[in-house]
Amino acid sequence: MTGVATPLDAPGRPTSARMQPAxxxxxxxxxxxxxxxxxxxxxxxxxxxxxxxxxxxxxxxxxxxxxxxxxxxxxxxxxxxxxxxxxxxxxxxxxxxxxxxxxxxxxxxxxxxxxxxxxxxxxxxxxxxxxxxxxxxxxxxxxxxxxxxxxxxxxxxxxxxxxxxxxxxxxxxxxxxxxxxxxxxxxxxxxxxxxxxxxxxxxxxxxxxxxxxxxxxxxxxxxxxxxxxxxxxxxxxxxxxxxxxxxxxxxxxxxxxxxxxxxxxxxxxxxxxxxxxxxxxxxxxxxxxxPARLGRRTASDALTRPSGFALRLHRAALLGFAAGLCLMGVMYGSILGEAADMVESVEQLQEALKDIGGATVAESFASMVMVVVAVVAAVYVVMAALRPRAEENAGRAEPLLATGLSRSRWLGSHVAVALTGGTALLVLAGLCFGVSGAASAGDGSLVLELTLAAAAYAPALWVTVGVAVLLFGWFPRAGAAAWIVPVYAFLVGYLGPILQLPDGLTNLSPFGHVPRLPAAPMTWTPLLALTAVAAGLIALGIAGFRRRDLDTK
Structure with missing residues (x-):
């Protein structure tokens, strides 16, 4: 009806304003x-x-x-x-x-x-x-x-x-x-x-x-x-x-x-x-x-490959953890020369360091710190290994896998970034720890020793990746359980010697089988065994992913 006012057209109350919620x-x-x-x-x-x-x-x-x-x-x-x-x-x-x-x-x-x-x-x-x-x-x-x-x-x-x-x-x-x-x-x-x-x-x-x-x-x-x-x-x-x-x-x-x-x-x-x-x-x-930064008109050669694309997705987290671990290494290394004075009258810490071994308190202290460094690197590899699950949940994995890209190559690219990225983080943290520790303790040999000590934890990191991949492949909804590995490693690896927990608890963690360099001598057998376990877990996880359905959107 023309010319007839309605309640919605009351003066002073525009329709758009009334329809807009508070x-x-x-x-x-x-x-x-x-x-x-x-x-x-x-x-x-x-x-x-x-x-x-x-x-x-x-x-x-x-x-x-x-x-x-x-x-x-x-x-x-x-x-x-x-x-x-x-x-x-x-x-x-x-x-x-x-x-x-x-x-x-x-x-x-x-x-x-x-x-x-x-x-x-x-x-x-x-x-x-x-x-x-x-x-x-x-x-x-x-x-x-x-x-x-x-x-x-x-x-x-x-x-x-x-x-x-x-x-x-x-x-x-x-x-x-x-x-x-x-x-x-x-x-x-x-x-x-x-x-x-x-x-x-x-x-x-x-x-x-x-x-x-x-x-x-x-x-x-x-x-x-x-x-x-x-x-x-x-x-x-x-x-x-x-x-x-x-x-x-x-x-x-x-x-x-x-x-x-x-x-x-x-x-x-x-x-x-x-x-x-x-x-x-x-x-x-x-x-x-x-504003979003304009990208290139065409993708680079690296982005057209699964591994390059996966690295691009993980780049921010990898760089962030690299900066954090390097800073951690520098800070711990700066007090390495004072380690003996710090634990001089603390009986429990002295006993814990004595159980670790080492010719000096600095070596024992460095071995204890390496557990913390390895656990932080393990946090990154869990995040990286579970990234495929996030891609699947967001619906981004399905379009990629609908092309000629196989499931094994897609998942394998993320796994490769997790393995190599985690290892690189260990080496970087060990190097920063060694350089700072050498300056603090006045011992130049610590640079190489601490770098190798950190790198020795790489097989344990690979096992952590294997656990995450296994869960993603066979039990994707239980993927968060992979966080148990770094949390448990910290509890028994770092706090265990101080609280004098039974050795049997340490053996349940992959990090508990790594030789405590530089305080302990190098032994290759556990590292080779951990590498074999990691390879088996990863292969089993990829096999499970190939056999299950995707969570589609």
Whole structure:
């Protein structure tokens, strides 16, 4: 009917405005849905971080029970290299078990909590857009800011949950110097730094159209924050005040218990999250603010081959782990010359190093550190070996395999990158460890010794790849079980000698069969056996993949 007004055409209420949902509509529903999706992953994160902290606190209580042992710890930690790895010097004034926890663990845990928050926010924002699920959800009555708000809310729940678990757990331990107030401050410091990096992830999720790019930018911010903190604690203190990690360390938890640095973290978290919301209004769904770089008109010869294409997919993770392992090697190597002084009065560590063997304490200490280096490299190879599963789930594997590309060649290309990339990471980390250690200990022969010691763990890495490939080939939904290998290797390989765990537990890990160079003599038989096991597992996994159906989209 012409000229007849309807309720939808009421003056002052444009139709488009009325049909547009409020910016936060649907946030509560998305939050509940995200928490349901995160229930297993979040539980694993929180339990691992809490139990790791409580185990470390109990270890400090056992290792440094006597005043002379704590005095020796102060002496060994009061050096530029040790302060760069731990935290600022004021913690050393009253070095109780609680002060040790704040000094040596707070910076390290900040990186892990930041990683948890970043991955959580990116997974529920940029990853949802990249897979097309966000556009589908937002076609319903869901506000423009609902996805980001729900993602940040999940990170808040995780960070506050961790704070509560740490506060209750540390209070219940009854460790000297750990009171309820300090335990609460320690837990909230973790929550504060987690919120900061959740806000950083809210910004990086708007900058790029790809999940890996958004995660990489946020993780680079964590790395910069850690480096600034380390540089400031060694030299110019102003640099530490440029880092949120430096802020939480300057709470001096279990020493002075200063609360006000947490306010700085909360202000920065609010500012970064708010800026993330602002940036989200300046782009389309699925797009990023940073324009995509124009590629070549034709693909390079390498990209036309399965191995070259697989390397391109793994390049960012490989370079990131290379930088991290090199930095780790340099930092551990910088204190290698002081290893004897660091463990001089710690009976448990002396016994652990004695069991490892070695002509000097430096060699035994280096052998213990090699386990950590190998475990970090194992984290990369698990990620690389499980990348085919991600490609399959995203529906990108099916179009490739519909061509003349065989399943064996496609999976084999990813496996080859995992094998060669993991080995290269070991050699690089060993080289950096050796160069830094040689400078610290004044022994040039350590360069070659530590490089070869790291390379000796390559067969154990290959077995780790084999386990992941076997699970992917035959039991793809159980692929996450491959993470048990590096986690178990760390527990029995690094903590086992300190906690004096039975040798039988070590033998269940492929890393437990590697000779502990440079402290132990080289033996080729276990390395050859591990190589044969890895080859068998990989062949069996590829055979399983050839026989099963793809998860199609």
């Amino acid at each position: 910016a936060l509509t649907g946030t509560g529903t998305l939050l509940r849905f995200n928490l349901r999706r995160e229930r297993v992953r979040m539980s694993v994160w929180l339990l691992a971080l809490t139990l790791g902290t409580l185990a470390t606190a109990a270890e400090y209580k056992t290792l440094y029970s006597a005043p002379e042992e704590r005095a020796a710890a102060v002496s060994s930690m009061d050096s530029p290299a040790a302060l760069a790895m731990t935290g600022p010097r004021p913690y050393l004034a009253d070095y109780t078990a609680g002060a040790m926890l704040g000094h040596q663990m707070l910076g390290f845990m900040a990186v892990l909590v930041g990683l948890m928050s970043v991955l959580t926010v990116i997974r529920h924002t940029r990853d949802e857009e990249e897979t097309g699920r966000a556009e589908l959800v937002r076609s319903t009555v869901v506000g423009h800011h609902a996805h980001l708000a729900a993602a940040l809310a999940v990170a808040v729940v995780a960070d506050l949950g961790l704070a509560l678990l740490l506060a209750l757990g540390l209070t219940a331990t009854g460790i000297d110097g750990v009171g309820p107030g300090g335990a609460l401050l320690y837990g909230l410091a973790h929550a504060a730094i987690g919120l900061v990096f959740a806000g950083v992830a809210a910004i990086t999720a708007q900058l790029t159209a790809h999940t890996r790019g958004a995660s990489g930018l946020a993780l680079a911010a964590i790395g910069v924050a850690y480096v600034l903190r380390a540089s400031g604690d060694v030299g110019n203190d102003a640099l530490s005040w440029l880092s949120p990690i430096g802020w939480i360390q300057r709470t001096y938890v279990f020493v002075d218990d200063r609360w006000w640095p947490l306010v700085l973290c909360l202000l920065l978290a609010a500012a970064t999250a708010s800026y993330g919301f602002v940036l989200s209004t300046r782009r389309d769904v699925g797009a990023g603010l940073r």
